[in-house]
Amino acid sequence: MKEITDIIKSYELALVAGKKMALATVVHVEGSSYRRPGARMLVTDDGQLTGAISGGCLEGDALRKALLAISQQKNKLVTYDTTDENDTKLGVQLGCNGIVHILFEPIDKEQTNNPIELLKKAVAKRQNAILITLFSMHSRTSDQPGTCFLHLETDKEVVCNCEGQELYNVLLTESAEAYNKADSFFKTFDLGEKKxxxxxxxxxxxxSLVIAGAGNDIIPLVEMTSILGWDITVVDGRAGHATRQRFPKATQVLVSRAEDVLSHLKTDERTFFVLMTHNYNYDLSLLKQLIFLEECTYIGTLGPKKKLERMYTDMLAEGIMVSESQKTKIYGPVGLDIGAETSEEIALSVLAEIKTVLNKKSGLPLRDKSEPIHNRSDQQVKYSESDKEEFLCAVTTALP
Structure with missing residues (x-):
């Protein structure tokens, strides 16, 4: 999401400057690639790049393709084959062993719902969204509809740039399936005479990360979290510590009693809490509320295990028994074991742990993983043998 917000900011600046733009989107990958489908890069007519579609290998050639799309004002699908490490057609040896399909879309600022405007609608509010990109890999000369459909979950708003009720119904059905899966996927259709x-x-x-505490050790945690593009709330009972001047990159900074913190927040299953006030009673009071917050999946507590055990004992004395199920979402001491000592290292440890919980990962070294780094179960388009033959005749590593 951080990449999308950066692209939107660059888009707004480019509009003011009167620049022309094109959006490059990785729409499909076969094999290994540095970036996965959904990676985007905005290109302006003066060569400014925002976002990334590779690890830097494809950006140079992609710039030329984007400028061509801007000049011709036509969507283009370009296929980069990186499986041949000795291939010097692109002037680089990619070594990714994959085939990457990138869609280039010139941005029409007069179009109300151009691809960037759809992205803006998708991130305007805190809600899930389904964005559909329609393309053809069977012939490079085929029309490439591009980013054309948006379905917002909470607002129930649907925006469609494609013509025809039949196509609208197909895309609406697929967006509903994506919501049910809570995941992205690909599917190929015969739409009229075209695949x-x-x-x-x-x-x-x-x-969304809620940090209870506004001491100096929170500053690097806010800095690192902002780089990830997460929503950040800093809350503390001390007005002299919880200030916007100390935490300019936080989404919000609150001064609140522990008993009132949740009344100021809108939480969901992607809201994570860390208790780092260095005030035992404040952390304890907040923990007593958080354990009953059903959607909460992560509560990190700073300090040794004996501090957390004391919290359990004190809550039990008040008649609050923390169940084993509730304990599974409490991480104390907070963070992964990386030998962290400084506040910056502790921040890295905390964020790494939250990321493993968010993605349901183990946190083990990738070298010990037998499966591919990325889950590709839903990242493949299903084709018949005749489709494959047609596709292999049509794809090209670069447009002239």
Missing amino acids: QTVFAEYLNTPP
């Missing part, structure tokens, strides 16, 4: 692939992209709300 088109639907990339239904599930755009989840960004994680």
